Amino acid sequence: MLSRHLKRACLDARWTLPPTFLLPFTANLTTVSHSAEPSDIPEVLSHPALNPSYEKSTKIPLRKLQRSSQPPSPSADDAPVSPSSPSPQSSSSKPRPPRSPLVLSDSVRELLPLLQAQGSHYITAHIYDRPYLLTAGDTVRLPFLMHGVRPGDVLRLDKASNLGSRDYTLKAAAAPPSLRSATTATTPGLDPTTGHLSSESRVMPEPADADSRARTPGQAPHFIPHIAKFKHAYLDDRLFVCRAVVMGVEAEPMRIKEKTKRRNRRVKKVKSKHRFTILRIKEVTVRSLAEIERLRARKGEIASADLRQVWRRAWNSE
Amino acid sequence: MSTPTRFFRITLLRSAIGLPTRTSGVLKALGLHRRLKTVYHPVTQDVAGQVFAVKELVDVQEVDRALSDKEMKQLRQPDSGFYVERRAGERVMGS
Numbered sequence: 001m002l003s004r005h006l007k008r009a010c011l012d013a014r015w016t017l018p019p020t021f022l023l024p025f026t027a028n029l030t031t032v033s034h035s036a037e038p039s040d041i042p043e044v045l046s047h048p049a050l051n052p053s054y055e056k057s058t059k060i061p062l063r064k065l066q067r068s069s070q071p072p073s074p075s076a077d078d079a080p081v082s083p084s085s086p087s088p089q090s091s092s093s094k095p096r097p098p099r100s101p102l103v104l105s106d107s108v109r110e111l112l113p114l115l116q117a118q119g120s121h122y123i124t125a126h127i128y129d130r131p132y133l134l135t136a137g138d139t140v141r142l143p144f145l146m147h148g149v150r151p152g153d154v155l156r157l158d159k160a161s162n163l164g165s166r167d168y169t170l171k172a173a174a175a176p177p178s179l180r181s182a183t184t185a186t187t188p189g190l191d192p193t194t195g196h197l198s199s200e201s202r203v204m205p206e207p208a209d210a211d212s213r214a215r216t217p218g219q220a221p222h223f224i225p226h227i228a229k230f231k232h233a234y235l236d237d238r239l240f241v242c243r244a245v246v247m248g249v250e251a252e253p254m255r256i257k258e259k260t261k262r263r264n265r266r267v268k269k270v271k272s273k274h275r276f277t278i279l280r281i282k283e284v285t286v287r288s289l290a291e292i293e294r295l296r297a298r299k300g301e302i303a304s305a306d307l308r309q310v311w312r313r314a315w316n317s318e
Numbered sequence: 319m320s321t322p323t324r325f326f327r328i329t330l331l332r333s334a335i336g337l338p339t340r341t342s343g344v345l346k347a348l349g350l351h352r353r354l355k356t357v358y359h360p361v362t363q364d365v366a367g368q369v370f371a372v373k374e375l376v377d378v379q380e381v382d383r384a385l386s387d388k389e390m391k392q393l394r395q396p397d398s399g400f401y402v403e404r405r406a407g408e409r410v411m412g413s
Contacts, residue, residue, distance in 0.1 A: 129396035152406025159399035225329060225354045228396040243403065 102238050102292060109289065111168060116286040118165035123242050123284050126159040126232055134242070138281045141250060146277040151248045155279065158237035163286060172233040238295060241285045247278040324361040325384045329354065332375040344371045358384030
């Protein structure tokens, strides 16, 4: 019985490998052109965010800080992908599963202290994939009623794409480009058996030929409707702390919609009074390198033998 | 009957409004009642024939496993992006 395991499993970008039954489905979520047919795709994912071997081989510097004054340079891939077991409920305190060690690139090591030293910070937090530009002290009126929370509950927002101050911005890596469906293609579709636009051929195409559209870069091998995945790229949530308090619930004025047809006297009235949750952002803080190392040590990611070296480095960086 | 090993993943991309009743009948038989709905059917000659009858309207892919409606719904839903750290009235740890 899948409760939220499935959702957390495949929507969490930290997963290296979704559950087996999803592999043929998510195997097509890639911008890399396929050499295999969809029916013969082995259970290997070529998507950068899902394939651990891809990350190891290319050794992407995981994160880059940018000065807001300089022209933006492309940020490298961000979130270190790691297997994590899905939490049973997303709205309750998450049991922290073992994750891959947080690897910071040199530029992050160099600029994160500068970002942290600047007083006020802002964050682009994503709640249900919708971005909200927040800072400490903000009052947020969400466009929906948040269920399962009461006034006074403290929420921890852990999905963020941007984290910045006056002069520095920490951005997550660019999300992989959204796949275009073959139905939205503007190039003329040639019949694979005849080689031209005519579709009068009575010959079945070879399986390899039928997959030719999958080889077009950026085009999905098949249509993927409404998948909530890889639309946004997120920062690693071990880098920041963002807390919000649920203030209460607000309601709009009652509005009445009258529904009727022409030459019909019966008028049906439909009442609407939507409710919205109000949050107040308590804190938006950037973790220092020392705190990150301490977290890593507490989680046992660092062997005790290396701990002295880590502490020394952390003290020197502070 | 043996368990099917391969499935067609069929998504309705174009509506059958204005098309002959037989075509919309085929879509109804496949379970495609609205645009962008996705259904899974085992790979058999019957289903292949049905797909061929509406091939201009659907997108088809062959997969190993059929997802249920609940599983597909969970794939559509985004991550919440928050978790409740402390409930109202709870004492903070260590205080």
